[in-house]
Amino acid sequence: MRILLWHVHGSWTTAFVQGPHTYLVPVTPDRGPDGLGRARTFDWPESVVELTPAQLREAEVDLVVLQRPHEAELAARWLGRRPGVEVPAVYLEHNAPDGPAPATRHPAADARGLTVVHVTHFNRLMWDCGARPTMVIEHGVVDPGPLWTGRLRRAAVVVNEPLRRGRWTGTDLLPYFCEAAPLDVFGMGTEGIAAELGVAAERCSGRELVQRDLHREMAERRVYLHPVRWTSLGLSLLEAMHMGMPVVALATTEATEAVPARAGVVSNRLEVLHDAVRGFMAEPERARQAGAAARAAALARYGLPRFLDDWERLIKEVTR
Structure with a gap:
């Protein structure tokens, strides 16, 4: 199977391309948002496999995985075939809705021939x-792998x-x-965060x-802190759990489903979360x-074999 998808979400795509297919990613001379090509990090x-728009015009494509609203038009122009009509396609939604959540219309809601695939049950409920x-x-x-050492009495935020x-x-x-523990905030655009705050x-x-290097x-x-109010479900949170890190997280969106009680502390009471961070700093064995x-919970629910099997079933269904 030859599957076209844009390089949009590096961590998600890294898992997806572990499957048994050939994955075609567009590349443009500027390696801009519509043509990043293969990941570098x-x-x-x-x-x-990287293909230019000109090469895609002649390429055999069995399935298109759309991830952004404009990609349907882009795929039609570059392939010369309309996704969902002349070539099988699904729309993968990574995010929770940005607008008034219960009433936000999905960009693919009126598209022909598309199944909308959500990455969390919360997202499916809200869109x-x-x-x-x-x-x-x-x-x-x-x-x-189980990389956690907890050597440093600091909290990681990604x-x-x-x-x-x-x-x-x-x-x-x-x-x-x-105030509960020193924080190390990892990610793009984090330089100088202390001065800004x-x-x-x-x-x-x-x-x-x-x-x-990030992992x-x-x-x-010592602990992974997830202070995010509104997100789909941060893959960094799941990666931290895979590494064996205890989790302290806001009880928003899908976090309550992802983090069982024994794996850390999930709450919307800031004082409870503050005390949890301090507690893990003071009690390394508890951490x-x-x-x-x-780690056990993440492997059971978010392991790669289950993910690839789920996608394989969907791919066979939409391309038969």
Whole structure:
């Protein structure tokens, strides 16, 4: 099977391309958002093949995985075939709706021939997809292994563009959590975050790392803090659980489903979360036990084999 998809979400795509197919990713001279090509900071197999728009015009494509509203028109123009009409297609929705959640119409709600695939049950509940068939294929993660050491009495936070995204990612909560433990915030756009938040640099650092270095650095922190108010389900949270990190998270969107009680503390009471971070700092054995439970839960629910099997069933259904 030859599957066309754009390189939009590096972590999700890394899991998806572990399947048995050939994966075609568009590449353009500027390697812009519509033509990033192969990942440079993730390990992708040789089955991921870059093709230019001109090459796609002549390419055999069995399935298109759309991920952004404009990709249907882009695929029709580059392939010369309409997704969902002249070539099988699904629309993969990574995100929770940005607008008034219960009433936000999905961009594919009126599209012909498309199944909308959500990555969480929360997203499926919140998006208005009209009469379109919908389903959920929960995330899968390439297991980084039980890397957690908890050597450093610091908390890891992973979020891209925290200053720009502000309250969405819980950036305004970070000064409060800095009082419970020093924070290391990993992700794009995190440099200088301490000064922007008005906290001491030793209480809050920002670093941007490639994936292979990020996991090692995260695992040395005592706890993973997930302060995000509104997101789909952060793959960094699931990766932290796979590594055996205890989790402290806001009880928003899908977090309550993903993190069982024994794996950490999930609450919307900030004082409870603050105390949980402090508790894990003071009790490394408790942190180890919670992290072991987090890893077991993540492997059971978000393991790569289940993810690939779910996608394989859908691919066979929509391409038969």
